[in-house]
Amino acid sequence: MSDLRLTCALLTSVGLCVAGPARADLLDDSHLTLGLRNFYVDRDFKQANAPKSRTGSWSQGFDLQFKSGYTDTPIQFGLDLGADFAYRLDGGKGRSPDGVLPVSTDGSPVKDYGRANLAVKLRYSKSELRIGDQRPNLPVVSYDPARQLVTRYEGAVLESREVKDLTLTAGRLWSITGRESSEREDLYLWGDTPAQASDGLDFAGATYAFTPQLSGSYFYAQLQDIYRQHYLGLVHKAALGGGFTLKTDVRYYNTREQGQALSGRVDNRTYGLMFSLSKNGHTLGAGYQRMLGLDTFPTFNNYAPAPFLINWSALGFVKPGERSWQLRYDYDFAAVGVPGLKWMARWMEGNDIDLGQQSHETERTSVLSYVVQSGLLKGFGANWMNIGVNVRESSRYEENRLALTYSVNFW
Template identity: 40%
Template sequence: MNPICSISLRFLPLAIAGAIPGLTNAADGGFIDGSTATLNARNYYFSRDFSDIVGPNQQSRAEEWAQGFILNFKSGYTEGPVGFGVDAIGLLGIKLDSGRGRVNSGLLPLQEDGEAADDYSRLGLTGKVRISKTELKLGELQPNLPVLAFSDIRLLPPSYQGLSVTSNEIAGLTLQAGHLNSTSLRNESGDDKMLAMLGHLPQRGAVSDAFNYTGGDYAFNAARSTASVWYGQLEDIYNQRFLGLKHSQSLGAWTLGANLGYYDAQEDGERLLGDIDNQALFALLSVKHGGHTLYLGYQAMYGDSAFPRVFANITPLGNEVPTYEFASADERSWQVRYDYDFSAIGVPGLVAGVRYIRGDNVDAQATNRGGSRFDGKDFERDLDIGYVVQSGTLKGLGVRMRNVVARSNYRSDIDENRLIFNYSWNLL
């Protein structure tokens, strides 16, 4: 068993024992009245065609259909100056359709026989302690940070095992720190050590025993502005710093927005992947009026390496999307995006959007860590439409469709379709 999981299980009875006095204070909140439990059912169809891959030993498409269930329980805290609580998450994924030659969609685990598993499941437990406005958690964690973004983009969400501290003692300021020593990937039920990605390529030749992070977000200007400073370290592989600024400003019926960020990364410790040198700059600007929102984005990579991250996560980079990242070595990219909320014309629950991103100036040799030197180019067009049923028996049922066309001269072309159904029940 993972050491952190073992510690968290030993910690759990202490948390429950500490909760007993709070159980009698239900009228004041406490362990029971402060608890919530939700069950989310997610039905996911994923199809990705790698249209430019040829040859008998190369898979040309990934196409799978699966049903997932996500149970989240979060207790309240016991009464008193030190509050104790327990969180739990239960995950179950069931294969509905797959086949040899169509696996590796990210929905289902791959078995040694080359087939997708029929099902997979996981139970994660977290003990938590609260003192004033500071919270400590030990066990199963799902952080969402600029240096480790929560990447719930397939059937079941990923998680990590470790320790985290979050403090809100100062108004407007949120401070966080943590130590993670293993991960459970989005299509796996067990724990494993962590890998790095450079750009779009997983670096399977090296693993790390720990990811450490610290940082803070400060909201000011009546919470219209937020400044962020973060540090992340995938031990013996890379370390990374982040500076960010978000702002939203109303001008009559218009709302202007800005999301600016800068990353700087280098190799760490034993340098298990060799030298890493990356600086990333992005700006995503928006203007909203009624149901219309228009985005314009620019993103630039500097240094000798592609953008590093923990496998298999997305990042908050302004031009990253779940298909292409536009984070290859030396890449420059532009984005234009348009979203429309149909509630503005009396159709609540219906939203749609289109996005186009184009990148160039890619150092393809550095990005792919070998091969010939040439300037890489890529583009992606996304179409999204979603609807949440507003009334009747199916009230709350969400449907989302995505169609993607992505093309590149240094990596695989992709045609992709996703169809996702979501429905949640509040159990507590």
């Protein structure tokens, strides 16, 4: 509650201090956008002991966002605010929960749900402080755009680009709103309860481009009284001649319990390696990931994603002792004169899982997407994803997702 009062106080200060011409800059450089998302998901369980044969829903989402410009003052101020809302078009109790829509106390999906968001922006030179709504995409915390409404956080994040080729990031997050929720929650680990919640996530990191071909990142995060985490990543791109380019991606995490250890022991080290060879729209990739330590890689409540893991997917491949690998193929049809059309196919497999009988799991994924490049429907997107999962002695299912997206820019 104290964090919310701080945000309100800052908003009041901005309103009192900004002069007339500065207010004009706030509005003249502002943008109002309505994002539309029609989303269908169907999961067909194949194992004999499945609690339900199918889950899924069809829903329509709306994401209205106002982003202001900045005042013409030494320290520039701005304001972002908006709301997102989703309405269920189809799907009932017999097909819930589906990981998209919130569930009522009787087990049926809600008819609709939504959230409001607000953030104050302060900018000086090439540094910006944002207080309030956050959609981070960082190695130590990320939002999830893969369902209907996105995962949101509340907190304060500072990003600085004062030094050429160097980006510094630091912040504190104190709450999360999951992709299938309207309620803000404190942060705790997936699988735990709110009674084990932390006071917040503190983090800091740096990303530096050593050369145009080589960049590196280091981040430190501390989920208070739960864990502390180190992340190190390196990306290298090499031109091999003949039109071929090789991208090498190395990532490492080290996570241990911290403070009061509200979640108990946290013992996980993760390293991953990905090679991607590209030429003329084709990209062939191969990746390997290893979980070391006694525990699963930690993720936040609401199953917030960890997409900076090499083998993050619907399954996650994050279980104790797990060794996983992937083969991936991407094709960009712009190479044959169809810009906006892309296809990806991937096979992932994990084994040596230290959870009793659950020693092997596989996932195949195919994604076909298209974004209209010009004309009346410019920006209209269609994305179809097919996923097949097989976890030995546990679950087996086929899932299809279809998302149709479009943005209306009012100004």
